[in-house]
Amino acid sequence: MxxxxxxxxxxxxxxxxxxxxxxxxxxxxxxxxxxxxxxxxxxxxxxxxxxxxxxxxxxxxxxxxxxxxxxxxxxxxxxxxxxxxxxxxxxxxxxxxxxxxxxxLGRLAVTRVHLEKPTFNIGCGETLTTGGDGTIIATGLMVQEALMAAEALKKAGISIRVLNFSTIKPLDEKLVLSAAKETPWLITAEEHSIIGGLGSAVSEYLSENYPTKIVKIGFKIVLVNQEILPY
The missing domain is CATH 3.40.50.970 (Thiamin diphosphate (ThDP)-binding fold, Pyr/PP domains)
Structure with a gap:
């Protein structure tokens, strides 16, 4: 094929x-x-x-x-x-x-984030919510989860910036850098291993340009001989 x-x-x-x-x-x-x-x-x-x-x-x-x-x-x-x-x-x-x-592309039915077809520019991320207390950079169906987390934190008085990175490569380095400079920490969220995906791309860029506290949410365990071991 x-x-x-x-x-x-x-x-x-x-x-x-x-x-x-x-x-x-x-x-x-x-x-x-x-x-x-x-x-x-x-x-x-x-x-x-x-x-x-x-x-x-x-x-x-x-x-x-x-x-x-x-x-x-x-x-x-x-x-x-x-x-x-x-x-x-x-x-x-x-x-x-x-x-x-x-x-x-996924299999699971997901809720719409956009009310109408957006303008899509390859290589550009999208700011969905603004906030100064922290940033969640998400991709795919984890964007919906990030928005729900931001809404829950908003009720607790914590303002979170949510970025939709539908392009993982090339990475929107400008948007990553501005988030790192304007918020004290970043979380990346993806339906993928924490090795080699969105979290890695963000970490690799910032480690050389603007070292920032990052927590990567993704798959972190592997099953070997029925024993769960960390990556």
Whole structure:
């Protein structure tokens, strides 16, 4: 499928190749790396059923490493829209974009964050709430969770800035830096391993530019011989 998509792109088409995220990013990794990313083709890998919310399909189908795998590929753009309206806008932007894209999609029905289709600019984050006591940078369905947390904290007199990072690569470094300078701490939230995903991207950038206290919310444990061990 990935090889066929590469061929279609070489013929001037803009193909979308779709499968479960675990298989699209994992099983097809070498084909994506060499056949799509190496020649920098206009292929979008539309990976569905990402994260653990695939539910009853279980651990064998729960992709919590896919963002990390795609981030390390040179020239790969990574998008993780928050709702259906933003997904539609993201796809329209992809059609004007040059180069390979990893479009991360879920299975679970989620509430809309946007009331109407937003303007989607690849590489730009979105400020959903303002606040000076702390910042939550979230992506995908964790944005809804971040907004609920901010609302609960607001009732306790704590104002939280919530940022929607539907583009994970390239990272909106300007928005990250302003949050780090204007609030005392950052939390990143993602339906992915804390290694290699949004939290890593934010931490890597700030460690070299503006060291900041960061707590990464994501998957932190692994099961080895039925024993839970920390990453």
């Amino acid at each position: 990935i090889g066929t998509a590469a061929g279609l792109a070489l013929g001037g088409k803009r193909p979308f190749a779709s499968s479960f995220a675990l298989f699209a990013a994992g099983r097809a990794y070498e084909q994506i790396r060499n056949s799509v990313a190496y020649p920098h083709l206009n292929v979008t890998i539309a990976a569905t059923h990402a994260g653990i919310t695939v539910g009853e399909d279980g651990g064998s189908h729960q992709a919590i490493e896919d963002i990390a795998l795609m981030r390390v590929i040179p020239g790969m753009t990574i998008l993780n829209p928050v709702d259906d309206l933003e997904t539609e806008a993201a796809i329209e932007s992809i059609m004007e974009h040059t180069g390979p894209v990893y479009l991360r």
